[in-house]
Amino acid sequence: KLYQNPSQLTKTRYDYIVIGGGAAGSVVASRLSENPWVSVLLVEAGISNEGVLGSIVPLLGPSLTPNTIYDWNYTTTAQPGYNGRSIPYSRGKLLGGSTSVNFMVYMRGSSEDFDKYASITGDSGWNWKNMQQYAKKNEKLVAPADNHNTAGQFIPSFHGNSGPLSVSLPGFPTPLDDRIMATTKELSSEFPFNPDAVGGDVLGVGWSFATIGGGSRSSAATAYLTPVMSRPNLDIVINAQATKLVRTGMVGGLPSFHAVEVAEKAGAPTRTLTASSEIVLSAGTFGTPLLLQLSGIGDRADLRAAGVATIVHNPSVGRNMSDHALLANPFYVNNTDTFDTIFRTPEALNANLERWQTSKTGPLAGGVCNHIGFFRIPKTASIFKMTADPAAGKKSSHYEMIFSNLWVVPGVPAPSTGNFMSITTNLISPTSRGMVKIASSNAFAKPIVDPNFLGTAFDVFTLVEAVKAIKRFVAAKAWKGYVLGPYGALANANTDAEIEQYVRGNAATVFHATGTASMSPRGAKWGVVDPDLKVKGVEGLRIVDGSVIPSSPNAHTQGPIYLFGERGADLIKRDSKVQTVTETL
Numbered sequence: 001k002l003y004q005n006p007s008q009l010t011k012t013r014y015d016y017i018v019i020g021g022g023a024a025g026s027v028v029a030s031r032l033s034e035n036p037w038v039s040v041l042l043v044e045a046g047i048s049n050e051g052v053l054g055s056i057v058p059l060l061g062p063s064l065t066p067n068t069i070y071d072w073n074y075t076t077t078a079q080p081g082y083n084g085r086s087i088p089y090s091r092g093k094l095l096g097g098s099t100s101v102n103f104m105v106y107m108r109g110s111s112e113d114f115d116k117y118a119s120i121t122g123d124s125g126w127n128w129k130n131m132q133q134y135a136k137k138n139e140k141l142v143a144p145a146d147n148h149n150t151a152g153q154f155i156p157s158f159h160g161n162s163g164p165l166s167v168s169l170p171g172f173p174t175p176l177d178d179r180i181m182a183t184t185k186e187l188s189s190e191f192p193f194n195p196d197a198v199g200g201d202v203l204g205v206g207w208s209f210a211t212i213g214g215g216s217r218s219s220a221a222t223a224y225l226t227p228v229m230s231r232p233n234l235d236i237v238i239n240a241q242a243t244k245l246v247r248t249g250m251v252g253g254l255p256s257f258h259a260v261e262v263a264e265k266a267g268a269p270t271r272t273l274t275a276s277s278e279i280v281l282s283a284g285t286f287g288t289p290l291l292l293q294l295s296g297i298g299d300r301a302d303l304r305a306a307g308v309a310t311i312v313h314n315p316s317v318g319r320n321m322s323d324h325a326l327l328a329n330p331f332y333v334n335n336t337d338t339f340d341t342i343f344r345t346p347e348a349l350n351a352n353l354e355r356w357q358t359s360k361t362g363p364l365a366g367g368v369c370n371h372i373g374f375f376r377i378p379k380t381a382s383i384f385k386m387t388a389d390p391a392a393g394k395k396s397s398h399y400e401m402i403f404s405n406l407w408v409v410p411g412v413p414a415p416s417t418g419n420f421m422s423i424t425t426n427l428i429s430p431t432s433r434g435m436v437k438i439a440s441s442n443a444f445a446k447p448i449v450d451p452n453f454l455g456t457a458f459d460v461f462t463l464v465e466a467v468k469a470i471k472r473f474v475a476a477k478a479w480k481g482y483v484l485g486p487y488g489a490l491a492n493a494n495t496d497a498e499i500e501q502y503v504r505g506n507a508a509t510v511f512h513a514t515g516t517a518s519m520s521p522r523g524a525k526w527g528v529v530d531p532d533l534k535v536k537g538v539e540g541l542r543i544v545d546g547s548v549i550p551s552s553p554n555a556h557t558q559g560p561i562y563l564f565g566e567r568g569a570d571l572i573k574r575d576s577k578v579q580t581v582t583e584t585l
């Protein structure tokens with residue numbers, strides 16, 4: 001049952017309370033409530049996703065962020081690596097979390113990423129081979145919106161066919177498609193074709209998958225919550241922000257946390273809700289460490305500065321943030337068939353919306369890109385004289401390219417004339433680490449968000465190399481007569497020094513932060529959760545969301561986080577005392 005705010009809840013004690021209804025939290029709440037003997041409450045700070053048009057019509061997705069009611073609207077601190085610029089940092093604030101506002105690109109990461117997580121934690125359960133069962137459990141590959149023949153665009157055995165989350169190949173063709181494929185042939189040694197990166201081997205350029213089914217967005221909310229809303233043992237409360245975890249005693253010599261305070265908004269009365277079994281934190285890479293800190297779990301100095309008494313001193317809380325820095329590179333093209341025209345006049349947008357409403361087809365039914373590619377800088381690159389290769393392995397990438405048939409520059413509106421292609425370059429194996437921390441003991445105050453973008457020479461070097469690579473890409477014969485030239489500052493960025501200034505002056509984020517409550521081996525002095533995702537040094541708390549992933553994956557992060565959600569739910573079920581009762585019954 002869905003409750004509109006905390007005051008409507010008719011009970012205050014559950015077996016499990018899951019905090020945050022995003023990618024991972026929706027999976028956990030849905031999977032735990034499969035057992036009818038288990039009572040589950042999902043607490044979400046934001047509103048419902050129902051009826052939010054931008055969260056349904058795929059190509060309208062980018063309109064949901066930033067500076068909207070669907071976004072937490074964070075802002076970073078001044079970033080030295082970005083010439084002192086602060087940038088907006090979006091996080092979804094509605095059911096489905098960031099999966100309700102994201103750009104829907106679906107991947108899983110490289111096989112080496114997961115093998116690395118297994119080796120970091122000492123738990124082989126996180127390795128690629130074992131995690132594939134969860135990928136299959138999560139995904140349902142469906143036909144693209146335009147029902148085109150997809151032969152040769154993917155490898156069927158890599159995909160799931162019966163999971164809740166709809167995933168599809170591009171649903172609307174673009175003038176870039178044939179040219180990109182021709183470039184993979186012409187420049188095959190640098191930009192080879194990858195038949196399907198979802199299989200764990202990410203290098204090369206391939207067709208891109210999106211979390212879209214039947215021409216509409218498939219989010220954690222539509223896939224995992226809507227279908228189970230009527231379960232009598234699952235309550236979902238929206239407009240309910242967890243403000244503090246409450247210490248309820250000592251268990252096994254550790255402080256235990258079996259209760260949480262929630263409030264509808266600043267100044268509203270709080271309600272205390274209790275979990276007999278466990279509280280699962282799924283508030284995301286920002287929300288989860290912030291809630292720990294508000295509750296006295298974090299670095300003593302950080303907590304003292306914010307006026308919070310320390311219960312557990314753990315300097316790893318909120319640290320170790322890794323993110324994919326993004327640089328959008330627009331090019332003028334000689335074609336009026338780009339998606340820019342859809343958004344230029346209300347008439348064009350309405351005509352396309354009408355098409356979408358009648359048939360769930362057309363450009364609005366497709367994602368933001370039809371192709372993506374992942375690449376390595378050469379092993380002979382000078383940077384490797386001073387930095388060890390940070391990629392998870394030889395089959396993992398250093399940077400990414402995303403090809404879009406329109407102007408894509410986060411935070412910068414499209415020019416009123418001209419047609420564009422954007423090649424977005426993302427830094428995939430960053431060595432910089434940032435952090436998030438509370439600025440005060442008020443749960444509704446803005447936190448300090450410092451991703452430390454381009455904080456290392458490796459990260460700068462790699463994005464500079466990525467810009468040089470896109471110039472080589474568009475120099476292929478396939479683009480002759482199509483690409484008219486780079487837009488704006490890119491046009492004047494030719495030497496390495498000029499490109500570095502262009503990168504520092506224009507880079508932003510693709511919103512893939514992870515790692516602020518990292519997994520670490522059992523007993524390790526660093527890290528926030530053990531390999532079973534239990535919070536170290538306390539009893540009663542688990543974390544299942546992007547914050548536990550130790551380092552950036554070779555993927556847009558929703559895919560890996562869904563997998564973490566599925567395995568996290570399994571680990572909780574495995575330990576469940578309520579479950580044991582069910583089995584004996």
Ligand SMILES: Cc1cc2nc3c(=O)[nH]c(=O)nc-3n(C[C@H](O)[C@H](O)[C@H](O)COP(=O)(O)OP(=O)(O)OC[C@H]3O[C@@H](n4cnc5c(N)ncnc54)[C@H](O)[C@@H]3O)c2cc1C
Nearest residue numbers: 020022023024045097098103104105242284287546556558
């Ligand atoms: C604009 C944007 C575009 C993106 N594009 C892509 C993409 O194309 N492909 C991709 O794979 N990934 C993309 N991502 C990233 C991806 O969506 C996230 O990595 C993923 O959703 C994170 O999952 P999560 O479960 O950790 O957190 P989230 O999905 O963010 O969920 C956290 C939830 O917790 C809630 N919450 C937070 N604090 C509290 C609290 N104190 N009390 C109650 N509730 C709370 C939030 O409101 C939210 O609903 C994008 C993200 C953004 C913001």
